[in-house]
Amino acid sequence: MVALLTTLGIVLFFLGLLLSLAWHELGHLATAKMFGIRCTQYFVGFGKTLWSVRKGDTEYGIKLIPLGGFVRMVGMIPPARNRGETSSGKPMSRWRAMIEDARAANQTELEPGDEDRQFYQRAPWKRLIVMFAGPGMNLILAVVLFAVAMMGIGVLTPTSTVAEVSECVVPSSATSRDCAADADPTPAAEAGMKAGDRIVAVNGTEAPDNNAASSLIRDTTGPATITVERDGERMDLKANLVENEMPKRDASGEVVYKTDADGEFVTNDQGQRVAEIETAGFLGVYFTNTRQPLSAGETAGEIGTMAVGVGKALVALPSKVPEVFGAAFLGHERQIDSPVGIVGASRIGGEVLAQPVPWQDRAVILLNLLAGVNMFLFAFNMVPLLPLDGGHILGALWESVRRGFAKLFKRPDPGPFDVAQLMPVAYVVFIAFACFSVMLLVADLFNPVRLT
Template identity: 65%
Template sequence: MVTLLTALGIVLFFLGLLFSIAWHELGHLSTAKMFGIRCTQYMVGFGKTLWSRKWGDTEYGVKLVPLGGYVRLVGMIPPAAKPRQTSGKPMSRWRAMVEDAREANSVELEPGDEDRQFYQRAPWKRIIVMVAGPAMNLILAIVLFTIIMMGIGLPQNTNTVGTVAQCVLPADSTRTDCPADAPPTPASQAGLEPGDEIVGLAGEPTPDWYAVNVAIREHIGPTQMTIERDGETRTLTVDLIENQVVARDGEGDIVYERGPDGEIVTDDQGYRVPATESAGFLGITFAQERRPLTVAESAETMWGSVVGVAQALVELPSKVDDVFGAAFLGEERGVDSPVGIVGASRIGGEVLSQPIPLTDRVVFLVNMLAGVNLFLFAFNMVPILPLDGGHIFGALWESLRRRLARLFRRPDPGPFDVAQLMPVAYLVVACFVVFSLMLLVADVVNPVRLTQ
């Protein structure tokens, strides 16, 4: 059964990724057609075509290598402003790549394309076409996050006892058993049981988890605790002790250790290391229940996801060494390591096979797919070719040049010649391909595992 669920999770998440790619390209296709630009191909994947069919001017299909997709627009590169002067000297390698790209672009032109080319559209229209792809990923991420947060809800701590620890251990201990010399916890001594709802401490009401947590941390010594058990209200005396516990901020969120440079410290597996502090200790964990978030809470949580994705994107170049070491040197791979389509799909299979409630498994998969779409949005907006952000930057630069030309009454400089940057685009593609292959090897031979 575990094998079947793992395979099902891999397939489902893989299909979700393919849908995300197709959804992205649909944004480009629909807006390009809206502005009268001829689209010759709409493809999911690269390499050999597995299936295709042509409707109108466009060939729709699926290719062998599912590492992305594309919509081929006619006239992405404008013609040269001046005819190239032929001299006896051979072209430089840079110039040769520029001219090759321009020639490959012109091959697709057919009679009737004189006014259906991408570069002929106003900069604002080209920006809309390029933004539409990442925007589709952003919309999908928002929809998925909204379903999770406002529909299903997120796990929230309650003031109900979930488990009772039998002995006192340091906050950073990983032991699951009790050493012979470990003293019993105040909770076990007082007779607390799972399911007890803590409604008061030291004479003060504790209507929610935050109130209980703060009250426990602030008291040391014998303390009166009011609980509800089986519909009855009872009063217990708990002898709270001082112990090293996980540090929390004023809102109850965990505080993590930070190094000298201010970065959060992680362990060998890539997990963030919580900071500890001395405070009152009872020896319980709180039960959780799913609670739908409000619009404001959902927006705040989504913004946190956006910030996290932006940080991950900035840190991505620094992860190359880790991925190389995991792929070819057998180094340990942390949970924060980047993953490719294969790795993400494998994680989906691992999650679906876990012995946890089905709702939790589905929510995790949907949340992960939403995060992938958020990353696709941010990554494609990076202003370098051949990413969408590179074309957006070119259109913005063209618009600025034309405005300045009108302001200073100079001749129209014409469309921005994106062909001049094609060698840079080739280099970016080469780096992307190499990194993708490294991820593929790492995901196969040394995959990221959520459970050890």
């Protein structure tokens, strides 16, 4: 059954990733057609064509390598004003030749009737919309998936109901919950507390929720009266709370994690955050969790926090290259926070679906994972470098600025921004991305990130 669920999870998450890529390209296609730009191809994947069908001007299909997708629009590069030789009459440099080769390749798709259907001929604001529509679709999908997970299914929220009573006092630094022969029993066990008891007060102070109950317990040492509700009736239990080392928590009950001098979280060898430790009152119980739907405002706040995390991950991506290379080719241990590709993400999806936990937990994790991928696709594609969408957006913005200054100072229209000038940079970015994708693929196949 585990193997079946794992396979099903891999397939479902892989299809979710492909749909995310198709959804991204649909944004480009729909807006381009809306502005009268001829689109010759709409494909998910690269390489050999597995299936395609032509409808109108556009060929729709799926290619062999599912590492992205594309919409091919005519006239992405404007014609050159001066072609052939440089102004001094000398032959073109290699850089210039590379630019003109890209321009010539772009012109080969032009057909009779395309004279006014080319991308560069549209106003900068229209081109900006076309290029933003792709990552924008990923952002929309991410928000929808996060909302379904948080507002529809809900997030796990601790309650003040006891799920389990610990038998002995174990410090938070211990790697096992097993009791040593000389371990002291917990105050909760000595007081006769049972699973199902709901803590409603500590020393007469009401505890309406988990955060209040936990705070009161942590602030108390020595003899204490713990009021619980059992089978609908209140009863007082006498407990002698002891001091113990536990993860530090803030005023809202969230765990406080260690940070370094740069404000970055400190992690252990497995890439997990390290909590700050403090000495506090200890009762010895584990509380139950229940799923509580978040409000729209709370969901927006959580999505904002995740967006910041995605931004930090994108900035840190170049620093992860040596780690991925070591994991792929040198046998180094793969960290839990290592980047993953489509294969690695799909494998994680299969591992999640096979976990022996309630279906709501698995659904929430899968939805959040897919939403996180879409948010990263949005952020990554907005990087202002060709061939990414952000590079074209930057070109459209720069053209608007140039034309605005020309109009302000009554100068001749400078014409469309020649995006071909940046094609050599685009080649470098493409090669770097392709090499990184190969490293990720090798690492995901032979040294994958494992959640368990």
